[in-house]
Amino acid sequence: MANSTITDVAAHAGVSIKTVSRVLNNVASVKPQIRERVLRAIQRLDYHPNPSARALGGNRSYLLGLLYDVTCGYYATSVLSGFIERSRAAKYQVVMEPCDYSAPSLPEDVKRSVRQSRVDGVILTPPLSDLKSVCGALEELALPFVRIAPGRHGDHHRSVCTNDRESCAAMTEQLATLGHQRIAFIVGNPDHAAVMDRYRGYVDGLQTCGLKLDKTLVAQGYNSYSSGVQCARKLLNVSQAKRPTAIFASNDEMAAGVLGVVHSLGLAVPEDVSVVGFDDAPLASQVWPALSTIRQPIAEMAAQAADLLLRALAGDLPDQVRRVIPSVLTFRLSTGPAPNRARPKAAKSG
């Protein structure tokens, strides 16, 4: 069955192709009755406009790009799931644009990539969303874009993020409420600006609870499992008195690394050490014990980003917009009350 064209629809509805085009593009000035007639014809013929023809005629591609770093495949997939639905609804297609975050030629790569694919706009996932060079390249091309979870928001850009700082503060407070006084923190990759906010939240939380920041309890990680392992070794390889009773990592992968070290030292989670992550990646519930973490609503953020991008393309959105979707604290088995030594008053064994 050959695909029907706009001409077929026009013939069936007894109008000109231009009117059909108007209906397709939601132009207001079509009489309801005629619009109805056209829609019926479209339905009857199972007509789908040819994107290539639309693109060629309208000087746009109806393609949206999802720029992501190849090493962050999981994140990209989650973003995709939220992004694609909205885009589809708006008759846009999504093309994936893998990038190598660490390549020196990144800005050039991005430019070539988007020019070649002729996308109408892109969304940037972290860590790309933090790179001035990438944003600059996009601006040079005058290509609309929305950033997901960028660290710096000051620039004149559209972005969607979550409340990293507040949720990390809340998590820190929860740990304190469980009796933890020596709460360690593993900072994420400094390249990912958003994770700095997580650290700030940790500091806020300590302060709220009257705990004072102990720099020996802060380690610098790089978002990877192995950096989590290294940080955990550093944090735990001390006398028992100085050992943290809880370790809060800036992402789940590093938290998983912590778990490994704790196990291999013969310590128990959460009896000896509580462990907390961030993201609620699938990994968080597939390690043992399952990680308490902070669920970042990636799909929802992506949907909002799609919204912003589509509206920007339609021209009814200011240059600078920022949306915040709250994260939610999620408690699983990796957290528990602080061990007795930390709070000598209420000694009980179980």
Add this chain to the structure above:
Amino acid sequence: MANSTITDVAAHAGVSIKTVSRVLNNVASVKPQIRERVLRAIQRLDYHPNPSARALGGNRSYLLGLLYDVTCGYYATSVLSGFIERSRAAKYQVVMEPCDYSAPSLPEDVKRSVRQSRVDGVILTPPLSDLKSVCGALEELALPFVRIAPGRHGDHHRSVCTNDRESCAAMTEQLATLGHQRIAFIVGNPDHAAVMDRYRGYVDGLQTCGLKLDKTLVAQGYNSYSSGVQCARKLLNVSQAKRPTAIFASNDEMAAGVLGVVHSLGLAVPEDVSVVGFDDAPLASQVWPALSTIRQPIAEMAAQAADLLLRALAGDLPDQVRRVIPSVLTFRLSTGPAPNRARPKAAKSG
């Protein structure tokens, strides 16, 4: 800088646009000297053909679809990374086509999806690649497709797979070599036909080593972490004598579930029980202890699939082709010698 068009290139090279078009499409009958001239002009103008125009004129879209099940995001991403590179090189773009594997309307959804996006061909990732209904829908539309890691190969289709059976046999033999005599197996979701091959490999391996198949050591899982947990409980909740000393799960996620159960029973991995997975997903090296597993070369398989699809589109490929990319056994910390009780002869403690 406005994008240049084929007309600009033709003018600069002093030829007709048709000749430029021939160069772009690798038509043989262009004099080397002229071809050279055109290529230089293309380079100088940084010309990229407009895909929409190519699509419209040539009656194809230069779009390739990647059909995947939304619940298998990770797998899709890995496939993508291998797929996109080849496609790009051939000036094709990749669009992601998420599907709901379990929807009754799946064949209709697939049809609508591919018709709407106008893709020229698609690749199918598991579990989609096993569904007759999906393949049927695609055939009805006469849309070329390549299946990745399907279980049944008998049909008249193009596919790329790995040697599930052989590698699982080899892994089973390795476990036997380590002294394991009670090797349990967790079968994967029966919907994913490829995993049945893994079970067959396990049976082969047992046979090769002179171990006999004990049905009480075989559990039926569903590829998820939680089904791994359930199977492990069933397998381990027996007297010590009957307990398996090694558990081989058909994928890493289930193996991670096994790990959790072993830990929570107070047993040690690999001292009391060795655990093995399949896939070498990121998860495998992010649990503790890191999983011995079988690395499925997904990206490479995807690249081959892209190759097959592109050649099929070019018309120089028979209907039925099957490529096999071998998996590789990967040993990490989750496997070790069988505990002494299983081989009472060489008692040593450490």
Add this chain to the structure above:
DNA sequence: GGCATATTTGACAGCGCTAGCACCGAGATG
């Protein structure tokens, strides 16, 4: 009713490329 204004609709020319066929010149053939 007659006129000036909205409002709604249609005719038509591209968008940048490919496909089909016509064309041109050089070597092969009679």
Add this chain to the structure above:
DNA sequence: CATCTCGGTGCTAGCGCTGTCAAATATGCC
């Protein structure tokens, strides 16, 4: 030497839409 062949090239008509602008129709006012 005329004719044929054929590799190499150019001309031109679309592909299915959108944008522009003009035409047709509806609405408001005196």
